[in-house]
Each structure stands twice: as C-alpha cells, then as structure tokens.
Amino acid sequence: MSETANNTPFLIGEGMTGGYGGADILNGCTIAVEKGEIAVIVGPNGAGKSTAMKAVFGMLKLRKGSVRLGGEDITRLQPQERVAKGMAFVPQTENVFASMTVEENLEMGAFLRRDDFRGTMEQVYALFPVLRDKRHQAAGELSGGQRQQVAVGRALMTEPAVLLLDEPTAGVSPIVMDELFDRIIDVARTGVTVLMVEQNARQALEVADRGYVLVQGGNRFTGSGADLLANPEVRSTFLGG
Amino acid sequence: MDILNAFVVFANFVLLPALTYGAQLALGALGATLIHGILRFSNFAHGDTMAFGTAITILATWVLQAMGVSIAPLPTALLAMPAGIAATILVVLATDRMVYRHYRVRKVSSVTLVMASLGVMFVMGGLVRTVIGVDDRQFADGARFVFTAAQFREWTGLTETLALRSAQVVTLVTTAIAVIWLQWFLKKTRTGKSMRAFSDNENLALLSGINPERVVVIVWILSATLATLAGVLYGLDKSFRPITYFQLLLPIFAAAVVGGLGNPLGAVVGGFVVAFSEVFVTYGFKKVVAYLLPAGLQPDGLLQLLSTDYKIAVSFTVLVLVLLLKPTGIFGGKSS
Numbered sequence: 001m002s003e004t005a006n007n008t009p010f011l012i013g014e015g016m017t018g019g020y021g022g023a024d025i026l027n028g029c030t031i032a033v034e035k036g037e038i039a040v041i042v043g044p045n046g047a048g049k050s051t052a053m054k055a056v057f058g059m060l061k062l063r064k065g066s067v068r069l070g071g072e073d074i075t076r077l078q079p080q081e082r083v084a085k086g087m088a089f090v091p092q093t094e095n096v097f098a099s100m101t102v103e104e105n106l107e108m109g110a111f112l113r114r115d116d117f118r119g120t121m122e123q124v125y126a127l128f129p130v131l132r133d134k135r136h137q138a139a140g141e142l143s144g145g146q147r148q149q150v151a152v153g154r155a156l157m158t159e160p161a162v163l164l165l166d167e168p169t170a171g172v173s174p175i176v177m178d179e180l181f182d183r184i185i186d187v188a189r190t191g192v193t194v195l196m197v198e199q200n201a202r203q204a205l206e207v208a209d210r211g212y213v214l215v216q217g218g219n220r221f222t223g224s225g226a227d228l229l230a231n232p233e234v235r236s237t238f239l240g241g
Numbered sequence: 242m243d244i245l246n247a248f249v250v251f252a253n254f255v256l257l258p259a260l261t262y263g264a265q266l267a268l269g270a271l272g273a274t275l276i277h278g279i280l281r282f283s284n285f286a287h288g289d290t291m292a293f294g295t296a297i298t299i300l301a302t303w304v305l306q307a308m309g310v311s312i313a314p315l316p317t318a319l320l321a322m323p324a325g326i327a328a329t330i331l332v333v334l335a336t337d338r339m340v341y342r343h344y345r346v347r348k349v350s351s352v353t354l355v356m357a358s359l360g361v362m363f364v365m366g367g368l369v370r371t372v373i374g375v376d377d378r379q380f381a382d383g384a385r386f387v388f389t390a391a392q393f394r395e396w397t398g399l400t401e402t403l404a405l406r407s408a409q410v411v412t413l414v415t416t417a418i419a420v421i422w423l424q425w426f427l428k429k430t431r432t433g434k435s436m437r438a439f440s441d442n443e444n445l446a447l448l449s450g451i452n453p454e455r456v457v458v459i460v461w462i463l464s465a466t467l468a469t470l471a472g473v474l475y476g477l478d479k480s481f482r483p484i485t486y487f488q489l490l491l492p493i494f495a496a497a498v499v500g501g502l503g504n505p506l507g508a509v510v511g512g513f514v515v516a517f518s519e520v521f522v523t524y525g526f527k528k529v530v531a532y533l534l535p536a537g538l539q540p541d542g543l544l545q546l547l548s549t550d551y552k553i554a555v556s557f558t559v560l561v562l563v564l565l566l567k568p569t570g571i572f573g574g575k576s577s
Binding site for chain 1: 444
C-alpha cells in the first residue's frame with residue numbers, strides 16, 4: 001500500500017482471506033469505512049457477509065490480508081483486545097443478556113469502564129427513549145425491535161469509535177426496521193463509524209455512505225449507497241429489480 | 242376437634258423439621274446451581290465438598306473446645322466454620338486448577354465435566370474419610386434447646402407439645418442471612434452482575450470484557466462457602482457421617498432442578514419443595530388427623546404414605562417428575 005495516512009480509511013479489512021478452519025469463506029475481500037460514515041455489506045446468502053464482518057472484528061483467523069484501525073495494524077488482536085481499542089460488536093442473535101434488566105445490560109456494556117458512565121447511559125436513553133421507560137424490565141421480555149435497541153445500546157456503552165452490526169434488522173417488522181435505520185444514522189452522526197451487514201439490502205443501501213456487494217467471499221460491487229442503488233446490474237441481481 | 246393440638250403436633254413433627262431440612266437443602270442446592278450456571282455442569286462432588294467443609298469445621302471445633310473457647314449458647318462449630326470454609330475454598334480452587342480448567346480450556350461437552358466431577362467426588366470422599374474417618378459424629382454443643390417440650394407444655398397447658406432446638410434456629414437464621422446476602426451480591430454488585438451476565442450469555446459477556454477466569458474463581462468461592470454452611474448446619478441438626486453427605490447429593494440436585502438449574506432463588510424454593518415432600522410423604526399423620534376428626538371417625542392406620550426408608554425415593558421421584566413435566570424447573574432455568 002502506497003497510500004498516505006490521511007487517505008487511508010479509518011477502518012479497513014484489506015484482502016482478507018480465510019475461514020473457520022476448513023475451506024476459505026473469504027477470498028481477498030476488502031471492506032473499508034471512513035470515520036463517522038456508514039458502510040453496509042450486502043449480498044446473497046452464503047456470500048460471507050457476516051464472516052467478513054467477523055474477520056474485521058477478529059473472530060476468525062485470516063490466512064492473508066490485514067485489518068487496520070486508525071492506521072494501526074490490529075490483525076493479530078483478539079476480539080476482546082479490539083473492544084479495548086474502541087470497536088464494539090453487536091451479534092445477530094443472542095445479543096442481549098435476556099435475564100437481566102435493560103439498565104443492567106447497559107452496565108455490562110460498560111464493564112471495562114472504571115469511570116462514571118452515567119453520561120453515556122443518558123446518551124443511550126436519549127437515542128432510544130423507549131429503553132428509559134423499560135429500564136427495569138428484563139431484556140428478554142422486550143419486543144424484537146426493542147431488544148435490538150438494547151443490543152446496540154449495550155455496544156455503545158464503551159463509547160466505541162467503530163460499531164459493527166450483524167444484521168441489526170433481522171426478524172423485525174418493516175416499521176421497526178425503518179426506525180432502527182434512523183437510529184443507526186443518529187449513531188453515525190455522533191461520530192461513530194458504523195459497519196453493518198444487512199439482509200434488507202435496499203433499505204440498508206439507502207442509509208449507507210458506502211456499500212459492498214459480496215459474492216462468494218469477494219468484492220463484486222463497491223460504491224456509494226446511491227451508486228449501487230442506481231446500478232442496473234446490482235438492482236436486477238441483488239435488489240430484485 | 243382440637244385444631245390447636247393438631248397444629249402443635251404438625252409443627253413439631255412436620256413444619257419445623259421440614260423447614261430446617263429445606264433450609265439445609267436450599268444452601269446445598271444454591272452452591273450446586275451457581276456452579277451449573279457459570280461452569281455449565283452438574284457438580285457431583287458437591288455432597289462430598291459439603292462433607293469436607295464439615296470435617297474441617299469439626300476438627301477446628303475440637304481444637305477450640307480443647308482450648309476452652311466457647312460461644313455458648315451458640316455451638317462452637319459456628320466459630321470454627323471460617324476455618325472449614327477457608328480450607329474448602331482452597332481445595333475446590335486447587336481442584337479447578339488441576340482438573341476442571343484443563344477441560345474448560347479444551348471446551349469439552351458438559352457430560353465430560355460431569356464425569357470429571359464424579360472422579361473428583363471419589364477423591365474428595367477419600368480425603369474426607371482420611372481426615373476424619375467414616376464414623377457418625379455429633380459435634381453440636383452449646384444450648385440444645387431454645388425451649389424444651391416440657392417448657393412449652395408449662396406455658397401453654399396443651400396436651401401436645403413442641404420443642405424448638407437451637408440447631409433449627411441457627412439453621413434458619415443462617416440460611417436467611419446467606420440467601421439475602423447472595424441475592425444482594427448477585428443483584429447489586431458489579432461482580433455479581435458480571436456473574437449473572439456470564440451465566441446468561443457467555444459470548445456476550447466475553448464481548449463486554451468480563452474476565453471468565455475471575456468469574457470462575459468467584460463462583461467456586463461462593464459454592465465452597467455455601468457447601469460448608471449447608472454441611473455444618475446439617476451436621477449440627479442431625480449428625481455428621483461422610484456417607485450421609487454423599488447421599489444428600491440426590492435431594493440437593495432435585496432441589497436445584499425443581500427450581501430451574503442456574504436459578505439461585507429457584508434453588509431455595511426447590512430445597513423447601515423437596516424437604517416438605519420428603520417429610521409429608523414419610524410422616525404418619527394419624528395423631529394430627531385424630532385431633533381434627535370427631536371421636537367416632539378415628540383413623541386406624543398410621544396414615545403414613547411411605548416408610549422413612551423410602552425417603553431418598555421421594556426426592557428421586559420429585560426429580561423425575563420435574564424432568565418429565567417441566568425440565569427447565571418451576572422458575573425456568575437451563576434445561577437439564
């Protein structure tokens with residue numbers, strides 16, 4: 001790479017190749033996000049979307065390629081160490097402590113912080129007002145959309161620089177989905193870099209600054225969300241016309 | 242009809258013994274259920290861990306007695322218990338380091354850990370018998386009764402009478418303190434919450450930066466403390482004999498499963514459910530019923546469903562029923 005530091009993306013997983021031990025799922029895939037922007041990974045089932053994000057977070061070992069955050073090479077770091085570096089990950093399923101209250105979920109999100117995190121909690125409640133009303137209720141008793149808000153809120157408690165979301169709108173109604181996308185835009189506006197994997201490609205690309213269409217573990221199309229939505233090939237193949 | 246006398250008989254032979262026994266089972270089940278919640282296996286060595294803690298406490302009691310130390314009317318064993326707890330904590334932590342951690346690192350299935358705990362159970366049982374022998378031992382001292390049957394009769398003038406033994410009061414008070422403290426610890430402290438988080442969703446707990454090895458150490462400390470408490474209170478109430486403690490494993494796991502494995506409050510309720518089932522099924526209600534029925538309708542039989550020899554079968558039946566009808570327990574823990 002000959003790029004200078006100021007045009008290197010804030011977070012980049014470059015030429016990532018690897019899998020969970022067996023055959024490679026990722027084949028030289030590159031994912032990058034600029035600071036404060038939203039990048040979305042879309043693609044057909046089995047394209048390695050979630051795997052690409054997990055690779056960025058260090059949940060699988062790369063055979064080739066590297067991951068850099070703010071110019072620092074973090075390829076060898078464990079997920080927990082990446083959390084300490086300012087990354088936060090929201091898994092697709094089982095992403096809340098179901099038996100614990102909403103407030104306790106947020107407290108656990110801030111577990112590594114020894115300072116006063118009440119201010120951050122206020123910000124999370126300001127972002128997701130419904131959570132304030134339900135803060136003493138067990139997260140497992142909430143609706144799907146509310147649970148996703150708890151999951152995102154928990155991840156925000158470390159005040160991360162990068163938020164990784166694995167299919168945040170999976171299994172929620174279309175209305176809740178729009179609401180969640182709005183909240184994710186709000187999160188990005190506070191300066192948090194967002195990288196997410198989405199099944200609902202069209203809606204996701206509408207909010208994305210940058211989109212990646214993956215096919216068989218490699219980059220098929222890359223561009224701004226608007227460009228990809230306008231691209232006839234992307235439309236006909238991945239967005240259903 | 243003599244409701245008062247009927248109640249006194251009932252309280253003396255059913256209510257008090259079952260409450261006491263239930264409290265002891267509750268403490269035992271709490272320790273086992275915590276381990277299950279965090280380490281995700283049924284610790285078969287828990288009964289023998291109770292025996293170990295009790296054995297060390299008895300030894301320390303003898304030392305204190307020889308030195309002439311006494312906290313009468315309370316039993317000396319209460320003063321000796323910290324020694325028993327400390328020794329048990331050291332032993333379980335050493336066991337974790339030497340046995341369980343090895344399997345944990347390899348992420349083995351729960352059944353493998355259960356089998357490992359079976360091995361630990363045999364070793365622990367051997368250790369207990371080496372330390373204190375196999376005999377039945379009474380180590381309760383101090384005042385035997387809060388009030389005796391004779392005193393109760395003198396106060397009330399009833400035909401039937403009721404005695405309140407110190408061991409019963411000590412058991413109930415200690416259990417109440419332990420349960421309330423544990424509840425506070427799990428609900429209010431940062432460490433306690435991190436343990437619940439780990440039990441709830443291990444992966445997310447790791448993502449949140451919770452250190453798994455620290456959680457494991459703390460759960461062993463709590464479990465060893467509760468096991469020693471349960472063992473000493475049971476021994477004070479009845480007597481200490483290693484084989485009896487091994488047999489307590491069944492009612493303890495029945496209690497933990499009834500309440501839902503991994504659910505602390507469930508374990509406490511489960512302890513009382515199992516204890517009351519055992520006492521109800523094996524007590525002859527003839528006398529109680531006799532007071533309640535008119536003179537012509539006196540029962541002939543003992544009105545005892547099962548002989549006390551079948552006590553163990555009762556907890557086994559409770560266990561099987563819960564596993565058949567509601568495997569997650571009445572309060573919904575992890576499916577066993």
